[in-house]
Amino acid sequence: MKVPLYDGPLPMTLRSATDATANDNLWPRIEPLLMRVQKPARYIGCELGSATPEHSDGKISWFIAYPDTYEVGLPNQGIQILCEILNERDDAVAERGYVPWTDMTEQMRANRVPLFSLETHRAAGSFDIVAFNLAAELVYTNVLEAVDLAGVPIRNEDRDESHPIVMAGGHAAYNPEPLADYVDVFVMGDGEEVVGDITEALIGWKASGKPQYSRQDVLRELSKIQGVYVPAMYEVTYDGVNIAAVEPRHADVPEMVLKRTVADLGEWPYPKQQLVPLTEVVHDRLNVEVFRGCTRGCRFCQAGMITRPVRERPADQVRTMIQDGLMRTGYDEVSLTSLSTADFSGIERVVGDTVGDPLNCGQVSVSLPSLRVDAFTVGLAAQVSNARRSGLTFAPEAGTWRMRQVINKLIVDDDLFGAVESAYSEGWHRMKLYFLTGLPSEMDDDTTAIADLAKRCVEIGEQYTQKASVTLSLGGFVPKAHTPFQWFGQNDHRELSRKIELVRGAVGKNRRVQLKWHDSRASLIEGLASRGDRRIGRVIERVWRAGGVFQEWGEHFNLQLWTEAMEAEGLSLEWYVTRHRHEDEILPWEHIHAGLHKDFLWQDWQDSLAGHGLEDCRWTPCYDCGACTEYGVEHIVASPVPPAGGSQGTGQDLTIGTSVPVTLSGRPASAGARA
Amino acid sequence: MRSRTGGRPVRLRVRFTKRGKVRYTGHRDVARIWERAIRRVGLPVVYTEGFSPRPKVSFGLALPTGYQSDGEYLDISVHPGASGEPGVFDGVGPTTGTQLEPAGLMTLLNEALPVGMDVQAIELNDDRGESLQQAITTCSWRFEIRDFDVADATEAVAKLLSARELPSTRLHKGNERSDDLRPAVHRLEVQGTGNDGAVLVADLAAKPRLVRPSELVSILAPGHEMAGAARIHQWIETDGARREPVPFDATPAPHTEMCAS
Numbered sequence: 019m020k021v022p023l024y025d026g027p028l029p030m031t032l033r034s035a036t037d038a039t040a041n042d043n044l045w046p047r048i049e050p051l052l053m054r055v056q057k058p059a060r061y062i063g064c065e066l067g068s069a070t071p072e073h074s075d076g077k078i079s080w081f082i083a084y085p086d087t088y089e090v091g092l093p094n095q096g097i098q099i100l101c102e103i104l105n106e107r108d109d110a111v112a113e114r115g116y117v118p119w120t121d122m123t124e125q126m127r128a129n130r131v132p133l134f135s136l137e138t139h140r141a142a143g144s145f146d147i148v149a150f151n152l153a154a155e156l157v158y159t160n161v162l163e164a165v166d167l168a169g170v171p172i173r174n175e176d177r178d179e180s181h182p183i184v185m186a187g188g189h190a191a192y193n194p195e196p197l198a199d200y201v202d203v204f205v206m207g208d209g210e211e212v213v214g215d216i217t218e219a220l221i222g223w224k225a226s227g228k229p230q231y232s233r234q235d236v237l238r239e240l241s242k243i244q245g246v247y248v249p250a251m252y253e254v255t256y257d258g259v260n261i262a263a264v265e266p267r268h269a270d271v272p273e274m275v276l277k278r279t280v281a282d283l284g285e286w287p288y289p290k291q292q293l294v295p296l297t298e299v300v301h302d303r304l305n306v307e308v309f310r311g312c313t314r315g316c317r318f319c320q321a322g323m324i325t326r327p328v329r330e331r332p333a334d335q336v337r338t339m340i341q342d343g344l345m346r347t348g349y350d351e352v353s354l355t356s357l358s359t360a361d362f363s364g365i366e367r368v369v370g371d372t373v374g375d376p377l378n379c380g381q382v383s384v385s386l387p388s389l390r391v392d393a394f395t396v397g398l399a400a401q402v403s404n405a406r407r408s409g410l411t412f413a414p415e416a417g418t419w420r421m422r423q424v425i426n427k428l429i430v431d432d433d434l435f436g437a438v439e440s441a442y443s444e445g446w447h448r449m450k451l452y453f454l455t456g457l458p459s460e461m462d463d464d465t466t467a468i469a470d471l472a473k474r475c476v477e478i479g480e481q482y483t484q485k486a487s488v489t490l491s492l493g494g495f496v497p498k499a500h501t502p503f504q505w506f507g508q509n510d511h512r513e514l515s516r517k518i519e520l521v522r523g524a525v526g527k528n529r530r531v532q533l534k535w536h537d538s539r540a541s542l543i544e545g546l547a548s549r550g551d552r553r554i555g556r557v558i559e560r561v562w563r564a565g566g567v568f569q570e571w572g573e574h575f576n577l578q579l580w581t582e583a584m585e586a587e588g589l590s591l592e593w594y595v596t597r598h599r600h601e602d603e604i605l606p607w608e609h610i611h612a613g614l615h616k617d618f619l620w621q622d623w624q625d626s627l628a629g630h631g632l633e634d635c636r637w638t639p640c641y642d643c644g645a646c647t648e649y650g651v652e653h654i655v656a657s658p659v660p661p662a663g664g665s666q667g668t669g670q671d672l673t674i675g676t677s678v679p680v681t682l683s684g685r686p687a688s689a690g691a692r693a
Numbered sequence: 694m695r696s697r698t699g700g701r702p703v704r705l706r707v708r709f710t711k712r713g714k715v716r717y718t719g720h721r722d723v724a725r726i727w728e729r730a731i732r733r734v735g736l737p738v739v740y741t742e743g744f745s746p747r748p749k750v751s752f753g754l755a756l757p758t759g760y761q762s763d764g765e766y767l768d769i770s771v772h773p774g775a776s777g778e779p780g781v782f783d784g785v786g787p788t789t790g791t792q793l794e795p796a797g798l799m800t801l802l803n804e805a806l807p808v809g810m811d812v813q814a815i816e817l818n819d820d821r822g823e824s825l826q827q828a829i830t831t832c833s834w835r836f837e838i839r840d841f842d843v844a845d846a847t848e849a850v851a852k853l854l855s856a857r858e859l860p861s862t863r864l865h866k867g868n869e870r871s872d873d874l875r876p877a878v879h880r881l882e883v884q885g886t887g888n889d890g891a892v893l894v895a896d897l898a899a900k901p902r903l904v905r906p907s908e909l910v911s912i913l914a915p916g917h918e919m920a921g922a923a924r925i926h927q928w929i930e931t932d933g934a935r936r937e938p939v940p941f942d943a944t945p946a947p948h949t950e951m952c953a954s
Contacts, residue, residue: 045714050889053759053918058717064807066729294729296715296807297722345787348729348805377786381746 044131045139051125059297060088061118063136066347067291069101071111071137078217078224080104081135081145081168081182083115085152085160086570091116092293093301095355096151096188099288100209110217113137113145117160120567120574123167133167142168146224147216148182150201152190155547156540156570158197159562161186165200172559174202174250179228183220183237192277192324193499193607196547196554198249202237205245206610207277208310210286212245219243241271245278247610254552259593261551261604274611277324283310283331287339294347303351303385304343308336308368312357313635315643317426317626318415318454320498322357324612326645333364340372344382353385360386360398369401387411399444410441413452416460417467423631424459426622431471438475442482449475449488455517456495456509456541458626465517468492469524469531476530489532490525492518494541498548500612502622504605507598508545510591511577514538539577543569545595546580551606554594557583613645700773702739702749706816706825707769707802708939711762713809720755723810727767730805735788736798739770753825753927753938754832754903761923764813766825766938780817813941825938829899831879833926834906836895837887839918846883846891849913854881861908874912877904889920899927 052058073079082100084091091097097114104112113135118126126132133142142148148168150161165172170181177184186197187205194204205212223236234250241248251271255262266273280286292304309330312322331339340352352372356362369384384402414434416422422429438449453468472490479486494514497503509517515538525531546554560583561569568574584591599605601620608616618641625632635641711723718726728748731738740746749770756762774781774792782793793801795815802812838846853859859874877898884892893913897904910919928935 050920052717053920058759059719059722062714062717064714064809066807296718296726298725346733348731348733350732377789381740 042144043139044134044141047129047131048134048139051122051129051131054125055121056119057088057297060116061122061134061136062296063139064296065092065136066294067289068137068293069105069113071105071113073111073138073140075224076221077109077111078147078220079145080110080112080147080149080213080217081115081142082112082149082151083117083142083164085117085150085157085164086568087119088116088295088297089299092295092299093305094151094153095289095292095305095307096209098293099286100213102288102290103210103286104213104217107214107217109221110213113140115142115164117164117567118167123163123567126167132169133164143170143182145182146220147185149185149187152186152188152197154570155190155196155544156575158547158558159566159569161197162200162559162562163567166562172200172562174199177202177233179230179233183240189321189324190548192320192610192612193548193550194247194249194610195254195552195606196550196558198552199555200559202248202250203240204247204249205278206247206275206612207245208280209278210280210288212243212278215243216240216246238268238271244276247275249552252609261606263604264606264609274609276611277613279327279329279613280310281329283307283329284335287335292343292347294349301353303353304340304347304349305353305355306336306339306343307331307356308354308359308362308365309356312361314358314361315426315622315632315635315641316415317424317502317622318457318495318497319357320501323501323614325357326613326643330363333368336364336368337371340368341375341377344378350381351383351385353387355387366395366398366401369398373401395440399440399446410446410448411450411452412437414471415452415454416457416464417453417469417471418464420629421457421460421464423629424626425454425457426626426631428631434471435474435478439478442479442486445483447479447483447485447487449479450491451475451488452491452493454493454495455521456514458503458506460517462517462520465520466524469521469526472525472531473528476528480530487530487532489534490521492521492533492535494518494536494538496541496545496548499605499607500610500614500619502619502626504549504619505599505601505623507596508542510596511538511542514541537572537575540569540572540575542591542595543575543577543580546584546591549606550594553587553589556587557589560586613643615642615644618643700777702770703773703779704818704822705769705771706818706939707767707812708814708816708937708941709765709767709806710811710813711756711760711765711809712811713761715807715809716761717759719758720752723756723765724750724752726807726810730802731769732786733805734793734798734801735784735786735791736769736793736802737772737782737785739772751824751826754829754899756924757905757907759922761921763923763925764927764937764939764941765924766927768825814939816939828929828938829927830930831896831928831935832899832903832924833928834895834897834922835884835892835925836906836910836922837889837892837920838910838914839889839920841890841914841917843883843886843891846893846913850881850883850893853878853909853913859912861912863908874904874908878909881909887921890917892921894925896928 048061052061082097084094084097101112101114104110114137115133115135134140135142148165148170162172165184170184171177183202185203185205186194186201187209191204191206194201219239220236223232237248237250240246241251251267252264253267254264309328311325311328313326313328314322316322344352354362354368359365372378372382372384386402412434414429415427416425419430441449451472455465455468468490472488476486476488494509497506497508518535518538522533525533557580561579564579566576566579581591622632632641640646727750731748738748738750741749751768753766756765771782774783780795784791784793799812799815806812856875860871861874862869862871878895879898880896882894884894886892895906895909897906906922907919910917926937929938
């Protein structure tokens with residue numbers, strides 16, 4: 019692949035930061051560029067429900083950005099929620115931003131038009147805060163691109179009081195270290211409450227006119243807020259290639275940063291006005307979040323681990339949000355989002371009520387994202403199939419029962435076949451199955467079993483319809499921080515490619531099974547960024563300077579940029595990505611606390627290697643992972659009766675319908691007795 | 694296709710503008726915007742049959758992305774109201790239980806549409822009439838040529854109009870097509886100076902294909918960009934006379950009528 023001849027992005031400087039009128043409304047300077055680029059509608063805003071915020075000196079202004087294109091970033095609920103909450107306050111104002119496509123950034127740099135917000139087309143660099151939602155690691159170079167396009171120095175150390183504070187949150191922020199030199203402030207956990215705390219902490223500073231040399235002091239003040247991590251307040255020392263310690267520089271800075279957790283989702287019925295874009299975006303439907311957190315304990319899943327405990331939205335509130343949302347937006351499809359929606363206690367009632375509501379004229383379809391096969395019942399299938407259908411997605415993740423015990427996704431083959439049969443029998447034609455390859459202890463037989471499962475599903479479907487098909491989506495496994503697999507050495511890209519080939523061979527010429535897979539080289543770099551430390555920051559910077567933006571897009575990903583950058587920094591991909599880590603190693607993210615005890619994670623890693631599974635703790639005894647006890651919060655469920663007759667293999671009589679007492683149990687629990 | 698009340702569906706022919714920032718959306722975006730607006734207003738639109746029912750809406754000639762317009766059209770197929778009164782419909786969805794009347798319908802639609810898309814007039818007519826795509830023969834356009842002054846523009850226009858043929862090659866769906874543009878240019882004039890350069894107006898044929906002003910700019914001023922382009926009229930020409938599908942008087946009159954034709 020050709021490495022572009024490019025000696026770095028054209029430097030972008032804002033007009034004087036005090037020239038408010040120049041930065042206020044950039045639209046007259048943006049418009050002439052739009053006929054020269056693809057999809058100009060990405061840059062106009064004007065969504066139904068978008069705010070017209072009024073800025074003032076008495077308000078802290080937030081520029082909240084998703085570091086990808088408009089089509090990918092617009093549906094992000096987190097950003098919409100935070101913007102609504104901030105705009106409701108008297109002391110804050112918030113606008114959204116996204117990263118312009120390469121054709122537009124070229125025009126912007128050539129014409130000195132800086133990165134702008136979409137509500138009022140205001141220069142991003144004129145906001146008090148520029149914040150990013152980090153959902154994935156391959157967008158890190160986009161973060162640098164956005165900061166630079168805003169006319170802000172990309173390194174923390176080069177910024178002064180005239181520049182915004184650069185912040186980041188989201189799941190990838192739980193290992194903040196690779197961007198530690200480029201992001202002033204990270205925020206861990208739920209953002210609803212902490213954005214208010216941060217706003218209040220900054221009001222006095224802004225009112226005082228942000229005096230010279232005050233930036234470090236204000237960052238230090240922010241570091242005292244729970245959930246806030248200011249990398250500059252910590253020193254990382256090395257012992258050779260290993261991390262020796264990560265220590266706070268001041269006594270009043272916490273040793274460990276605890277995430278924020280919103281205890282009651284019912285208090286936060288956001289977004290109240292989901293944005294409806296004028297142009298095409300992904301996930302283009304009404305999205306209603308039904309719960310946060312997950313108790314299934316799948317060992318590969320970072321999202322499930324770091325968002326504990328479970329907090330369900332009250333079923334009545336879900337129903338209201340759906341109804342009001344559909345009426346207001348004119349969408350004809352609603353998606354009930356969470357990590358495992360079929361586990362939502364009120365799911366069948368909610369779906370039934372939505373689909374059956376006469377106000378919806380029988381024209382609304384409900385989509386449920388990636389479903390657990392042991393919770394997807396014929397009853398649910400019947401409800402969801404009443405209106406138009408999108409495809410159905412299941413995520414078995416591993417090809418054999420043995421492997422599923424290793425990853426703690428305790429579903430047996432018959433669970434999958436049962437769910438798929440429920441779906442086909444209710445009229446669905448297309449299934450999508452998600453699998454991972456490169457999991458710990460995976461053997462070739464486990465890998466080829468993936469293809470066998472897919473083929474068997476198609477055979478089941480053929481009993482019901484001529485059009486039965488299965489899309490097999492295969493991803494290379496990337497171990498993540500704060501999971502029991504964080505010590506596992508990732509398969510390198512050659513090994514992942516070999517495994518993908520195995521599956522392809524096993525699928526053979528079966529035209530009903532469509533295999534899709536992720537580029538294993540991109541998985542390698544995802545691994546580098548997700549478990550990297552501060553030294554990786556310079557690698558990211560080099561890749562950005564070489565023109566490596568939009569690395570999460572297949573057409574732009576370039577492995578050579580990364581390997582060359584690693585070499586220039588004297589760092590080893592093998593050491594960061596494919597090496598197995600030791601129990602006594604200091605992990606780069608250890609000072610960030612997602613609520614899980616490190617010894618719980620290590621023990622779970624050992625249990626995994628021994629092939630033991632742990633049941634869902636929402637309905638069964640607690641394993642003291644730390645998530646609930648740490649925060650004094652319990653799992654909040656919308657109904658005491660578990661869905662689908664109860665979780666796997668618990669043996670408890672759950673038909674009684676009263677609350678299940680929580681008792682601490684010894685470890686480990688035995689895996690489900692089913693074959 | 695029969696409606697709930699047993700009456701045949703009626704066709705609403707809607708005339709609307711596309712101005713301001715919304716001009717940067719594409720034709721498919723406009724279709725989606727209308728679909729959602731209709732649903733929010735609760736207009737009892739007829740749905741297509743089949744596996745994936747869609748509202749029965751058909752558009753006139755597509756407007757290229759980036760152009761403004763003083764008059765775009767769409768036809769909506771609607772179930773008539775139980776009362777039988779023309780132009781009165783029974784709301785569905787959010788307006789279930791209410792009646793949608795002409796003036797109220799216009800207001801509701803305008804509230805449901807983005808800024809810059811405004812309904813100017815609605816005509817009620819026969820579902821079996823000619824489709825918009827078939828009926829339109831010519832369009833009037835206004836556009837500017839960036840950094841091109843009036844003197845140069847006047848000279849270029851005279852040269853173009855005096856030419857006997859204007860060969861032009863363009864890419865259409867990945868293939869190169871050549872044709873002669875001259876017969877498509879019915880009128881071309883320089884009007885004055887605008888924000889970015891000379892302002893021109895043109896009447897261009899829509900049949901056998903829609904000719905765009907950008908094609909003229911490549912001939913008049915190669916290397917210059919077009920700016921501020923707008924479609925100002927769409928015409929149905931018959932026997933030497935021409936009319937718009939739904940007339941609209943641009944002089945200030947905030948309400949317009951629904952008329953049976």
